[in-house]
Amino acid sequence: MNALRVAFAGTPEFALPALEALLGSGHTVVGVLTQPDRPAGRGRHLASSPVKTAAVRHGLPVSQPQSLKSAEGRSDLSAWHPDVLVVVAYGLILPQAALDTPRLGCLNIHASLLPRWRGAAPIQRAILAGDARTGVTIMRMDAGLDTGPMLLQRSVAIEPGETAGSLHDRLARLGGAALLESLTDLAADRGRSTPQPDDGITYAAKIDKKEALIDWSESAEQIERRVRAFNPWPIAETRLDGEQLRIHRARAADGKSGPPGRIVELTHEGMIVACGSGQLIVTEVQRPGRRPVSAHDLANSLPLQDRRLG
Numbered sequence: 001m002n003a004l005r006v007a008f009a010g011t012p013e014f015a016l017p018a019l020e021a022l023l024g025s026g027h028t029v030v031g032v033l034t035q036p037d038r039p040a041g042r043g044r045h046l047a048s049s050p051v052k053t054a055a056v057r058h059g060l061p062v063s064q065p066q067s068l069k070s071a072e073g074r075s076d077l078s079a080w081h082p083d084v085l086v087v088v089a090y091g092l093i094l095p096q097a098a099l100d101t102p103r104l105g106c107l108n109i110h111a112s113l114l115p116r117w118r119g120a121a122p123i124q125r126a127i128l129a130g131d132a133r134t135g136v137t138i139m140r141m142d143a144g145l146d147t148g149p150m151l152l153q154r155s156v157a158i159e160p161g162e163t164a165g166s167l168h169d170r171l172a173r174l175g176g177a178a179l180l181e182s183l184t185d186l187a188a189d190r191g192r193s194t195p196q197p198d199d200g201i202t203y204a205a206k207i208d209k210k211e212a213l214i215d216w217s218e219s220a221e222q223i224e225r226r227v228r229a230f231n232p233w234p235i236a237e238t239r240l241d242g243e244q245l246r247i248h249r250a251r252a253a254d255g256k257s258g259p260p261g262r263i264v265e266l267t268h269e270g271m272i273v274a275c276g277s278g279q280l281i282v283t284e285v286q287r288p289g290r291r292p293v294s295a296h297d298l299a300n301s302l303p304l305q306d307r308r309l310g
Helices: 013-023 050-057 075-080 122-128 164-187 220-229 295-301
Strands: 005-010 028-033 038-040 045-047 084-088 106-110 133-140 150-157 236-240 243-253 263-266 271-274 279-286
Touching (some): 005 050, 005 075, 013 028, 013 050, 013 164, 028 050, 028 075, 084 164, 106 164, 122 133, 122 220, 220 236, 220 243, 220 279, 279 295
Parallel strands (some): 005 028, 005 084
Antiparallel strands (some): 038 045, 133 150, 236 243, 243 279, 271 279
């Protein structure tokens, strides 16, 4: 295999499997771009990104420019003389000058089957829409929003009950493996790309916390998808006597009794809530300032029968 000089740009945990795969691949990781340290936690102390933490642990050069629009911001990338730049959830816009720096261009791992779900939140949007399958796409980057030609796609089924968190982890691992396939082809001059089709384009807008509020007039299937898509963030929520009640886990079922939001039955599984159509079996909840608990445990501490959520 012809080894490539690879620069890596990424920030969150989703990028880690790709970085770890590169480090064990025989290619040389010449440097890592990641976003500047940000305040985090209750103390708002500066914290390194997951990618920076991993890069430092492996002794890799790290650069954290505020922007890549200036020559100064791109200076480290240029000095590394990469053959290719791999970008995974970096979070900064790459101007054309940055895209042109590596001699073989820039590759991106995107967590959808492009052109479906271009944009910021493809994993959550796929679950919300009820998609049966999703996957990862390795593409050559251009100046557009996830519009570049595709090198490789890998597809997986979205499992029943799967949350955004569990799907995120599966796609991150799949993306790392797919990336190595693409780099092998690129190094052997077999990296043929295919333009994205004009049909089937959808956009995955960034998640707004307001979307987490449950509308009980929706169907049980829609609400279940909302619960799954917003776990682990921002967590679907409703109101119980005016107090926030987060719903971590739930599943749809047939049946309905009473107005949407009414708790129609309490069982060993949890609380059964009427929806616009069907019922939602709520199994894990969280009150403000407390840890998540089973809905069954909540029912043992509060009178819930026939109460109304929302």
